[in-house]
Amino acid sequence: MMLLQYPAWLRPEVIPGLPFRWYSIMYLVALLITYLLVIRQVKKQRLDSNSDDVLTMLIWIMIAALLVARIFATTVYDPTGKYLRRPWLIFWPFDANMNFTGFQGMSYFGGLLGAVAGMLLWARKYKKNILLWGDVIVHAFPLGYTFGRLGNFINGELYGRITASPLGMIFPAARRVSVKDPLAGRIIEQLEFPVSPDQVAVNLPRHPSQLYEALGEGIILWLLLWFVVRPRKPFHGFSVAVYLIGYGTARFIIEFFRELDPGFDFYTPLNLSLGQLFSLASVLGGTALMAVLYFRYKRRPKVETFDS
Numbered sequence: 001m002m003l004l005q006y007p008a009w010l011r012p013e014v015i016p017g018l019p020f021r022w023y024s025i026m027y028l029v030a031l032l033i034t035y036l037l038v039i040r041q042v043k044k045q046r047l048d049s050n051s052d053d054v055l056t057m058l059i060w061i062m063i064a065a066l067l068v069a070r071i072f073a074t075t076v077y078d079p080t081g082k083y084l085r086r087p088w089l090i091f092w093p094f095d096a097n098m099n100f101t102g103f104q105g106m107s108y109f110g111g112l113l114g115a116v117a118g119m120l121l122w123a124r125k126y127k128k129n130i131l132l133w134g135d136v137i138v139h140a141f142p143l144g145y146t147f148g149r150l151g152n153f154i155n156g157e158l159y160g161r162i163t164a165s166p167l168g169m170i171f172p173a174a175r176r177v178s179v180k181d182p183l184a185g186r187i188i189e190q191l192e193f194p195v196s197p198d199q200v201a202v203n204l205p206r207h208p209s210q211l212y213e214a215l216g217e218g219i220i221l222w223l224l225l226w227f228v229v230r231p232r233k234p235f236h237g238f239s240v241a242v243y244l245i246g247y248g249t250a251r252f253i254i255e256f257f258r259e260l261d262p263g264f265d266f267y268t269p270l271n272l273s274l275g276q277l278f279s280l281a282s283v284l285g286g287t288a289l290m291a292v293l294y295f296r297y298k299r300r301p302k303v304e305t306f307d308s
Contacts, residue, residue, distance in 0.1 A: 119134060241289040248280065
């Protein structure tokens with residue numbers, strides 16, 4: 001069988017035995033890229049801010065995003081109720097044997113809520129235009145976000161659903177699927193996948209959905225915002241609305257290829273995954289914001305000009 005194999009040389013740890021993981025480094029790379037792209041906009045638009053202001057804003061956003069992303073992931077996405085019963089574990093980076101594990105589990109949608117809260121607090125404290133600066137951030141953020149998803153790929157986590165597609169990849173740590181599962185049976189037959197008579201579960205190829213997200217929610221969305229929307233946006237907040245709609249749309253589509261979240265091996269009402277429901281909320285929120293800002297923009301008093 002010619003199947004794509006997860007690269008054997010990839011390891012979550014930068015140096016084995018030390019608590020430095022590529023996923024954490026990817027967060028730093030994302031922050032650096034976002035910072036550089038924001039600084040470029042500040043200089044080009046001649047905004048009344050300097051590099052210290054930008055760094056302060058990003059720190060506010062990052063801290064709020066990480067806090068809420070972690071809380072969201074350990075409450076909304078944890079059907080066992082473990083963290084609700086023992087909330088101190090939400091920010092406890094060790095396992096039962098006191099081995100350092102870091103904070104495994106972050107929610108993008110929780111991070112989005114946290115980022116908005118951090119942005120609002122920063123804008124209010126420093127008397128900044130929240131819509132103007134929101135646009136500046138979303139012009140830069142998707143490119144940084146790309147590296148977050150690459151970090152997920154390096155961790156071998158958030159892999160997609162089983163598939164017979166040529167893009168399917170064998171992830172060593174993926175959840176094994178019962179050979180009695182109807183879809184698994186069809187894939188095993190189609191791929192002529194070797195299964196021993198006494199084998200009850202098998203590790204089948206899966207969509208590398210982390211890479212799909214890095215491309216769709218990261219690179220493509222960034223190209224749209226940076227090269228198409230940024231030079232032509234008619235009013236402040238327009239880019240924020242486009243981002244919410246664009247991200248929600250891309251995530252909704254990619255959710256069809258992504259594995260259901262652990263503990264949520266079912267579909268919600270309307271036959272949608274939990275991520276798709278949040279994606280729809282993002283699209284609806286962006287559409288509502290676009291409508292409100294558009295009508296406010298159209299109702300602005302026009303400045304009359306006269307020929308001399």
